[in-house]
Every structure is written in C-alpha cells, then in structure tokens.
Amino acid sequence: MPHNADPRAQQSAMHALYSDNHHWLYTWIRKRLDNQFDAADLTQDTFLRIHSRQDVEQITEPRAYIVTVAKGIISHFYRRQSLEDKYLEYLSLFPEPVTRSQEQQQIILQTLEQIDALLNELPPHVKSVFLLSQIEGKKYQAIADDMNLSLISVKRYMKQAYVQCLSLMEDDFFE
Template structure:
C-alpha cells in the first residue's frame, strides 16, 4: 500500500485516503451488510467520521483503521435499525390516530436513538437505577432493596443519570441557537 501523501493539507490527505481505499472499504462493508445502498452510505459515513476527527496524520495502517471505524458505524447502524423496528412494531399496535405524520415519526426515532446512546454511555448501575425508576415506576427505596444498595446510593445514581440527561438536552439547545 502506498503511504499517504506528505502534504500538510488534511483535505488532500483525506482525498488520497478516499481515492486509495474507498472501493476496498465499500466492498468490505457490503460483505457484512449484503446491501449495496447501505454499504455505500456507511462507507461515506466512515470517511466523514475520519474527516471530522482531524486525525488523518496519525493513520499508519489505513485499511485496519478504516475497518475499525467502519465496525463502529455498522454497529450504530444495526442498533438504529433495531430501535426503528421496535418502534414500528409498537406503532402497529396503536390505533391509526396515534400513528402520526412521517415527520413526527422521524423526530421520535431520532429522540429514541439519542436516548439509546445516552443510556449506553451510562455505567450499568446508574442505567439500571434510571430505567427502574423511569420505566418501571419504582421508588428509590424499592430500587435500593432490589439492587442491594443504600437508599442514598440509589438517589445519587439517579441524580447522576438526570445530570447526564440534562447535559445532553443543554447541548441540543445550544446547537439549535
């Protein structure tokens, strides 16, 4: 494999990385997805992610690096598909009035994806307290007893989860202003 160009411009380096390895990456992803449209999208997403990280100079072995980044993107793709399918299954059980416009469904799917990412980033014990309280409606004392932790710990974990949720909401607000 030819080394990346010595140019100081990251765009030039990205161009050479893309032109030298896009075809290989697309084929690699297509074999894992068995869908050439999704493979093309995810190959593009891989290069966009690399571009957004501004770390092209650090890439010593392009193909293993591209494969590693693509694996994360593929994983995210499957998780989003799973969330979308769960939501569509849920919608199919609702009366027609509850299944609103396509725009509303898209917003809801994006919100579900953000919640999934948020929950995935939480330590397991904090996530468990949050889900027990929010989804199962359990009181802090019940959660503490169920998990074998103190009441103070249950409250502290819930506070940490809520702070994390609020920080995500704050980031979204700042991005839209």
C-alpha cells in the first residue's frame, strides 16, 4: 500500500471491492476448481494479495484486475498441487511407509516449490538436461546422446543449472 494513501479511504475502498466482488469471484473460481473449500481459500488469498500489493483506490477495472490476480493464485495452487502429488507418489515407492510430521512435509513442499520456480527460470534445454541428470540419474554422455547434444554442452548446461541452484541457496542463507 502506498505511504501517502489515506488508511481509512484504503480500508473503505478494500471493503467495497471485497463486498462487491467476493461472491462473484468465489463462483468464478469454484467453476474452475470444482471444490468449494479450495475455492473459498483461493478467493480469500486473492483479496489478501490485492490488499497487500495494490492501492485499491487506483483500480479502474476491478473485475479484470481481480481475475488477473486470481489466475496467478490458481496457477500457483495447481503447481503446488502437482508438486505435492509427485512427492506423495515418490513416497509411495518406498517399501515401508515413510512418516514425516506435517511440519517436515510443509518444509519439503516449500523447498520443492522454490526448486520448481528456480528451474522454470532456466532455458528449457538447460532444465531438461538438469532433470535428466538429477531426477532420472542419467550420465552426461547418455543425456548428450538422447538430446543430440555434445558432451561439452551438457556439462555447460549442468554448470548453469548448478550456479542457479547455488544462487537460491545463497539467497535463502543470507535472508
């Protein structure tokens, strides 16, 4: 919220935006998710995001703006759900059930989200090389053969991916 905005005017504008659009947005999201509980959560998340990042009085097209924010939140929700599904699928591969506390699971999912975001910043071919090496356990020469690349290119792409990973680790370490 801008520093020069009148807090009462902001609060009043946010209240009006929320009361005028909450039900409409909930219905819009529910049609896309087909789950009332997630729709309710994502509706609230949308308004919280708007409240925390926007001078509400400056919004000229409220529903267009709300939908834009909601689409980003829904996209994040699906990405996180996909990561969670893959993590649970991975856990199911172990012969004995691996039990983790809720806190451990949340930390792992949060880390996976950060890694996913980091990998999405890489060029597609670099990301593919990195995933083939780290997830599928392929050797560099096999990756080079599979992707019709030179061995030196695979090594260069892996270095690029590792540098990106190190930057994430440094960012987290120094926060």
